Amino acid sequence: MEELIARVTGFVTVHGVWAGPIVGLLSFGESLAIVGMFIPATAVMLGIGGLVGTKVLDPVPIIFWAVGGAILGDWVSYWIGRRIGPSVYHRWPLKSHRAMVARTRLFFRKYGFMAVFLGRFLGPIRATVPLVAGVMEMARRPFQIANFASAVTWVPLMFLPGVLATRVTGFGARITETHLFLFGAGIVAITLGAMAITSRVLGGTRRKRRPRGPKP
Numbered sequence: 001m002e003e004l005i006a007r008v009t010g011f012v013t014v015h016g017v018w019a020g021p022i023v024g025l026l027s028f029g030e031s032l033a034i035v036g037m038f039i040p041a042t043a044v045m046l047g048i049g050g051l052v053g054t055k056v057l058d059p060v061p062i063i064f065w066a067v068g069g070a071i072l073g074d075w076v077s078y079w080i081g082r083r084i085g086p087s088v089y090h091r092w093p094l095k096s097h098r099a100m101v102a103r104t105r106l107f108f109r110k111y112g113f114m115a116v117f118l119g120r121f122l123g124p125i126r127a128t129v130p131l132v133a134g135v136m137e138m139a140r141r142p143f144q145i146a147n148f149a150s151a152v153t154w155v156p157l158m159f160l161p162g163v164l165a166t167r168v169t170g171f172g173a174r175i176t177e178t179h180l181f182l183f184g185a186g187i188v189a190i191t192l193g194a195m196a197i198t199s200r201v202l203g204g205t206r207r208k209r210r211p212r213g214p215k216p
Helices: 002-014 016-031 041-053 059-090 098-111 113-119 123-127 129-135 140-169 177-209
Strands: none
Touching: 002 016, 002 041, 016 041, 016 059, 016 123, 041 059, 041 140, 059 129, 059 140, 098 113, 098 123, 098 129, 113 129, 113 140, 123 129, 129 140
């Protein structure tokens, strides 16, 4: 995985004109239902953020492509959910991830609009929240508002650590796999923290909803 990230970042460094489309495609893939679990977009965006910080790349078209890809990925996932309906939960590959789907459904039922917005920042469930919103027939306008707002917020935050790291430490053009790993480790730590908080919230919700037996 590290080798793939380094190669993509190296290619973008040499062929800057492709940076926008590549980031847009990765952002789309990471936001797409289930597929996003296997796309290393976050680490690549951190590396590209470093290149933006050293002024090797122009940030405007890259951010534009990344935001567009993120919005489109969530929209396609939402459309799939509305199109297929609840039966999608019993199809491959979701049927192999029932626990994750159950957590996502509970998260969406509890928070609705905010679940779509916050879901983009919560690692594993990022790729399933829009799908669940579609299955549960969330109104299109609120979904798109949350989709757009979360994408506009998420994309700069993904680039920011790389930009700050290069400007504060002066790595400059000497970005290596080690630097990319450190950038990625920071995001992983933040994501795990967010997931821990979400798990506590969901756990509390499950306890509240657990039916009580008759009193003796």
